[in-house]
Amino acid sequence: MSADPEGPTGADADGAVLADGAVLDDIDARPGSTASLLRTLIGLYLRPLGGWISTAHLVALADDLGIPAAPARTGIARLKQKGLLLAERRDVSGYRLNPAAVPMLERGDRRIFAVREMTDADGWCLVSFSIPESARSVRHQLRRRLQWIGAGTVSAALWICPGHLQGEVEEIVDDLGARAWVTLFRGAHPVVARSPREAAAEWWDLAALRAEHLAFQASLASLPVEPFAAYVHLLDAWRMLPYVDPGLPPAMLPEDWPGRRSVDEFARLSAELADAASAHVRATVSRESA
Template identity: 45%
Template sequence: MTTTDLDGGPDRGPQPPRALIVTLLGLYVRELGGWISVSGLIRLMAAAGVDEQAVRSALTRLKRRGIVESERRGGVAGYALSTYAGRVLELGDRRIFAARPDSERDWVVVVFSVPESERQRRHTLRARLSWLGFGTVASGVWIAPGHLAQDTREALLAEGLEPYVDLFRAEYLAFGDPVAKVAQWWDLDALEQLYDDFLDAHGPALRRWGRAGAEVPSGAEAFADHLRALTAWRRLPYLDPGLPTDLLPEDWSGTRAAETFFALHHTLAGPAHDFVTAQAAASRPG
């Protein structure tokens, strides 16, 4: 399970309201007790440039997917996070905000075989491994850096896919150049383009707020920039397995994208949090 499962997977172009709402749920609503009023959510999303109709439409879709549940508190209409969504978001914290090891040389290898009669399970397994960041060595043999072993084990167990899989830790001994092999196993060009897109979209916000002598961002502005940056960023740690730097192309844009995201997060998280807390408090029952 990944946080992208909650909002329907990656999108290119403008961020859909459902993805922004999932980010808000994961970053703030869990801290607020797992519930937020409809009016509070609409007000917060308006600060991010999303109109009320789009918010209500996205909430309907998220409710249908089992991400949120309608719940009234003190006569106030609102939405609560489902148990499923809470579990996925908790697991996502580790992947999205954790620092990646930079020098490890062990690998986790998945070898699987799924009967033709269970073709859908094969599709699910491949999709899950892709979202975990695995590369493809051969049909039925997928590989990722060793630090993903625990995430992989948990994901396969959660999906009931373990009967089809053997899971190994491994060391690459021979016979190719590891840098060339990594470029075969992963589509690094496509991944770097995603990082470049992130830098193009969110680098200006860091230059605006992070330069020396910059004004302190207002709560609403901090919230909007933080929400959009995190919504764009939270997909990338699932697509990027966190390969050692010396196996990546020179001037890897993923490094600059990570620095940009964490600098924005450090700058904007405080005022954004205060803004959300104030807006949510104004709409809570009683």
């Protein structure tokens, strides 16, 4: 995934890449930016709308998010360049969701809307790799993407993540063509000389994760009043957390860990806003079409 100075992903963030190298999504991005809000909007609603939307509809919905028409059109063009959207004219000009992006968005749905938190009895996946210097870029991408799905660093070539993420690790390894250099192990409980909480604090940047949770919780006070805009902004602020926070078990977290409150608040607000937001999208498309 390439860095994007303007903003974060839509409804998924795992960095799928097309065969020709076009980036469908990226992770180095800023919540609340034009690019981020447009990706969130597209990830949420293009599939329920049948995978296609007119340019006018998309610009109108962007306007409801506070994005003026000119920046919206520029942002949409960038998403087309990155391969998330394909230009397709029907009765009017519009955009179709790239079919290659659908698996990425579906993985994002599972991560974002079905948050998994470990119990103390759950197992782990260990990722060991020895990648030659001739494939240094693969090694860099592997580490980058393991970090993005919430894996922790035991050492430079040994990473750890919840056992339920093994499938995502295998997809990453396959995407990078790194099978020959990577070995996965399933384990029950890490045996360390220090306490589980001390080990977790070494393997994950818990201070940074705490800051992400607190920033998300603070953002809830400034959500827009209108349900559609509030819901898209909610998703845009939230969608990164279920990736970078692996949902560690209680024994490995501080007593005052803010993760549970974030999950609860997201679930509560989603339940309040989602239906009204969807109704607004349908009404906008119908009204503009008429």
